[in-house]
Amino acid sequence: MSKGITPQSKDYASWYTDVVRQAELADYGPVKGTMVIRPYGFQLWDNIKESFDKMIKATGHVNAYFPLFIPKSFLAREAEHVEGFAKECAVVTHTRLKVDDDHGLVVDPESKLKEEIIVRPTSETVIWSMYKKWIQSYRDLPILINQWANVVRWEMRTRLFLRTSEFLWQEGHTAHATAEEAQKETLDILELYRQLAEDYMAIPVITGLKTEFEKFAGADKSYCIEAMMGDKRALQAGTSHNLGQNFSRAFDVTFQNKDNQEELVYATSWGVSTRLVGAVIMVHGDDKGLRLPPKIAPHQVVMVPIAQNENGHLKVREFISPVLDEMRKGGIRIYEDWSDNSPGFKFNEWEMKGVPLRLEVGPRDIESGQAVLVRRDTGEKIILEKNMITAQAPRLLEEIQKGLFEQALEFREKNTHEVSSYSNFRDTIKNKGGFIRCGWDGAQKTEMKIKEDTKATIRCILNNEDSSGMKCVYSGNPAKHVVIYGKAY
RNA sequence: CGGGGUGUAGCGCAGCCCGGUUAGCGCGCGUCGUUCGGGACGACGAGGUCGGGAGUUCAAAUCUCCCCACCCCGACCA
Numbered sequence: 257m258s259k260g261i262t263p264q265s266k267d268y269a270s271w272y273t274d275v276v277r278q279a280e281l282a283d284y285g286p287v288k289g290t291m292v293i294r295p296y297g298f299q300l301w302d303n304i305k306e307s308f309d310k311m312i313k314a315t316g317h318v319n320a321y322f323p324l325f326i327p328k329s330f331l332a333r334e335a336e337h338v339e340g341f342a343k344e345c346a347v348v349t350h351t352r353l354k355v356d357d358d359h360g361l362v363v364d365p366e367s368k369l370k371e372e373i374i375v376r377p378t379s380e381t382v383i384w385s386m387y388k389k390w391i392q393s394y395r396d397l398p399i400l401i402n403q404w405a406n407v408v409r410w411e412m413r414t415r416l417f418l419r420t421s422e423f424l425w426q427e428g429h430t431a432h433a434t435a436e437e438a439q440k441e442t443l444d445i446l447e448l449y450r451q452l453a454e455d456y457m458a459i460p461v462i463t464g465l466k467t468e469f470e471k472f473a474g475a476d477k478s479y480c481i482e483a484m485m486g487d488k489r490a491l492q493a494g495t496s497h498n499l500g501q502n503f504s505r506a507f508d509v510t511f512q513n514k515d516n517q518e519e520l521v522y523a524t525s526w527g528v529s530t531r532l533v534g535a536v537i538m539v540h541g542d543d544k545g546l547r548l549p550p551k552i553a554p555h556q557v558v559m560v561p562i563a564q565n566e567n568g569h570l571k572v573r574e575f576i577s578p579v580l581d582e583m584r585k586g587g588i589r590i591y592e593d594w595s596d597n598s599p600g601f602k603f604n605e606w607e608m609k610g611v612p613l614r615l616e617v618g619p620r621d622i623e624s625g626q627a628v629l630v631r632r633d634t635g636e637k638i639i640l641e642k643n644m645i646t647a648q649a650p651r652l653l654e655e656i657q658k659g660l661f662e663q664a665l666e667f668r669e670k671n672t673h674e675v676s677s678y679s680n681f682r683d684t685i686k687n688k689g690g691f692i693r694c695g696w697d698g699a700q701k702t703e704m705k706i707k708e709d710t711k712a713t714i715r716c717i718l719n720n721e722d723s724s725g726m727k728c729v730y731s732g733n734p735a736k737h738v739v740i741y742g743k744a745y
Numbered sequence: 746c747g748g749g750g751u752g753u754a755g756c757g758c759a760g761c762c763c764g765g766u767u768a769g770c771g772c773g774c775g776u777c778g779u780u781c782g783g784g785a786c787g788a789c790g791a792g793g794u795c796g797g798g799a800g801u802u803c804a805a806a807u808c809u810c811c812c813c814a815c816c817c818c819g820a821c822c823a
Contacts, residue, residue: 259784288815340822341822343821343822344821344822378823407823409822409823411821411822412820412821412822413821413822418823419822419823423823425823472823480823491823492822492823493823494823495823527823528823529823530823531823532823560782562781562782563781564780564781565780565781568781597781597784598780598781598783598784598785599781599782599783600781600782600783600784600785601781601783601784601785602783602784603782603783603784604783604784605784607783616782618781618782619782620782621782628782744822745822745823
């Protein structure tokens with residue numbers, strides 16, 4: 257058991273907070289609900305970000321930046337959209353402060369804005385106001401823009417990385433000439449999200465469609481990737497929306513097609529946020545702390561010298577430096593911990609921080625021309641001849657990457673249940689938790705009733721799953737869709 | 746916004762009932778020395794508007810009142 261980390265089995269929420277803080281991923285900001293992402297946490301986010309940035313650039317997308325401030329009136333243009341976000345917008349009403357003799361620093365009432373400005377909760381509205389200027393002809397399409405930005409959603413109850421008032425994300429906003437093309441874009445991005453989650457973050461995800469109730473405000477259709485956390489709850493890890501013509505209609509964005517006819521533009525938007533960091537923590541973490549997938553880990557290998565004195569340090573350095581240099585040339589990210597802490601302290605520290613591989617080098621190793629590698633995922637100790645390390649380390653990192661994915665997948669499968677009746681459904685949600693895969697009649701009434709009864713929601717409608725012959729778990733009517741139910745974050 | 750609680754060193758707390766030395770303890774931090782293969786030890790040391798304001802009193806961390814902040818539990822969300 258790690259010092260200062262509440263065991264998962266005792267209190268999962270405390271475990272999560274302990275890990276985030278002790279591993280120095282993040283800290284609370286001075287304003288309630290805000291978060292400081294510390295360097296170690298930011299490197300993790302940066303690696304995720306870089307991975308995805310390469311993926312979208314390879315598929316023809318480009319980055320741009322739109323302003324943080326949005327005229328209040330923009331939000332109101334799209335009815336569903338305003339409904340979805342109005343309750344959580346930060347509003348700028350004044351532009352300056354002044355020093356008051358009695359009350360100190362106060363808002364200067366003279367500086368009140370004629371039109372209030374909102375801080376973006378998402379950027380559809382500003383972006384489409386600009387697209388109106390940029391799009392005239394089908395020759396201007398498609399526009400495939402992404403931005404990396406911060407957004408603000410004033411949340412009541414917040415949790416580090418999972419739900420904070422301000423968070424970092426990417427938001428892609430594309431404009432297309434046809435509905436088919438927009439739909440293809442929506443699904444292509446969903447596939448990129450699946451790859452990001454599974455191939456880089458080692459998080460198995462279920463892809464599917466959101467119900468009308470759960471979808472993004474302003475979208476025709478929302479697709480998502482959903483993952484199961486270590487406490488068997490569901491986390492929406494990314495969403496890709498087909499916005500249809502909702503925003504082009506709201507902002508009057510039309511183009512002339514090849515037949516010289518005016519048409520409304522088709523839109524998509526899609527995003528993943530720093531919430532992904534929360535997912536990595538909760539999918540892979542254990543009672544010792546983080547377990548990071550090598551592909552996104554800030555340090556893939558940590559070298560811990562074991563030495564009595566200055567001279568001992570020198571010997572370790574002399575012995576292992578050529579090996580480390582070779583490994584670095586091979587593209588491995590290595591951290592050398594020469595700090596004054598004891599080796600035992602360092603072992604625990606770096607395990608808490610989730611470094612996939614530890615390389616121990618001490619006098620006994622130097623004498624016998626070898627070193628010890630320890631896997632974070634399994635705890636296995638591997639003694640290798642010095643000249644084997646460079647070749648073996650990348651192979652071990654790959655194994656760890658694969659192993660973490662497989663463990664998470666196995667966990668999800670073990671906790672995904674089939675049920676025979678609604679009472680069985682309720683019992684399963686209450687006592688076992690996890691996901692339930694079952695039929696749904698497609699009625700919102702059913703969805704709401706189940707939510708009221710059990711707090712479980714439809715995480716997604718499975719694409720391409722045949723529901724013929726299946727019955728709705730609640731109503732007994734023929735099922736329209738196969739869905740995944742679960743309690744969500 | 747409704748119910749419950751907490752503010753004392755960087756962090757976690759004791760002291761408060763029953764006012765009275767120089768406000769303590771653990772962790773952490775600094776210097777020095779010994780250590781170092783699973784969270785080392787010793788010596789010395791730094792660090793406080795006791796959340797803020799007013800009141801009672803010879804005397805307030807302690808009693809009274811007001812204010813402020815934060816945390817936990819119930820209706821939204823990536």
